[in-house]
Amino acid sequence: MPRIAGISRGKPTSPEGHVCPTSLLGDPGCALLAVEAALGVLEFPSIGALRYTLNMADSLIHRHPLQRLPSPSRGISALVHLVGLSSFFWAFKYMHENPNQANQAYGWHFQYLTVIGLTLSTLTFFVGLLADITLSRRLFLVKNILSICSAPLEVLISVLSMSDWSSPNGWSFRFMPVRSNIRAFSHYDANFVLDLSFHATPSIVMLIDLLFLSPPWTITVLPALMVSGTIAFGYWFWIEQCFAVNGWYPYPIFEALPTEGRIGLFTLSAVVMALSTITLKWLFGRVNGFGLPTEPESRPGDIRRKEGL
Incomplete structure (x- = not known):
């Protein structure tokens, strides 16, 4: 031998x-x-x-070599997805128990970008939890695809809500205006909890899922801009449809802006979302490594290469 x-x-x-x-x-x-x-x-x-x-x-x-924790799994991964879903369901429960004009309007609360992001995050984590329970790699793949859309969108929502893009009358991109009277939640601490549940918690748990329970994204700048642009202008067309039926916009700032201003607003939002996608990809690399390719090396015993076969 x-x-x-x-x-x-x-x-x-x-x-x-x-x-x-x-x-x-x-x-x-x-x-x-x-x-x-x-x-x-x-x-x-x-x-x-x-x-x-x-x-x-x-x-x-x-598990991808750069993925920090096992996922899908019935341990930490399932716990993270369950906690996230609990927060999301609580937010939907609040909307159901505290109705406003959106409850009876065309499009319901899905006129709000916050609620659209919350719905997409709920779907992402629901598929992730199913993958954890069944240990399905296909469901895990679906969760990761959804995450490419939901995580940057939640970051965009957090940026828009924290940047306080509001007029002196309290207009903003928050799900609920800062100065609005919230029935049954008039105390400041309660308002803070609501604001956290709608505008901060989704992006936080999505970041945890991305950084510790997911493989690295392979999306580049141009596809990220295409995805974010599709979401941004798709949302614009959607709220215009809702306005045609309801006669009012979900965010008063849309009434204050002319058509050119709305184009600029949604273009800027698409760019910010694309930047958040690339930033999240970079942040994953900083936390888990970039997995840079190395040049092939000859190893001892590699007879075929040495003999030129």
Whole structure:
């Protein structure tokens, strides 16, 4: 038998150096070792080395090398998604129990960008929780695709709400104007909790999911701008449709701006959302590593390369 890197092409052996008994060939480690040793494809000095390699390969298949925590999983990942969903459902519960003019209007509360983002985040985390429960890789992939839209949108909503783009009359992009009278929630602390639930918590939990429970995004600047532009101008067309039926805009600032101003507003929003996408991608790299490719190297025992085959 020829030898490569000090390992002989012999029969598959156990860690003690004995040939794998027939009874162990049903074990994936011994079975694969026997097949590959017979074919001369791979060489392992022991079953232990093979099993280590198999475990590492299985880990890479089920989790990206740059993904910080296991997901989908029934542990931390499921807990994060469950906590996020609890917060989202509480926000929807509040809207149902504290109706306003939007409850009876065309488009319901989906006229508000905040509620659209909240809905998309709810869908993202619901699919993520299903993936955790079933350990489905396909559902996990769907969750990650949805996250590319929902996470930057939630960051945009947080930026718009915290930037206090408001007029002296209290107009803003918040779901609820800062100076509005909120029935059953007139205390400042209650208002703060509501503001946190609608404008901060979704972006926070989406960031946790992205940075610790997801593989790195591969989206680049141009696709990010296309996605954000589609969402921004799609939302504009949607609220114009709602205005045609209801006769009022969800945010008074839209009434104050001419058509050219709205074009500029939504263009700026699309750019900010695209920038948030690229920033989140960069932040993931800062936290988990960028996974920069390395140049191929010749390794000891690489006979085929050395012989030019």
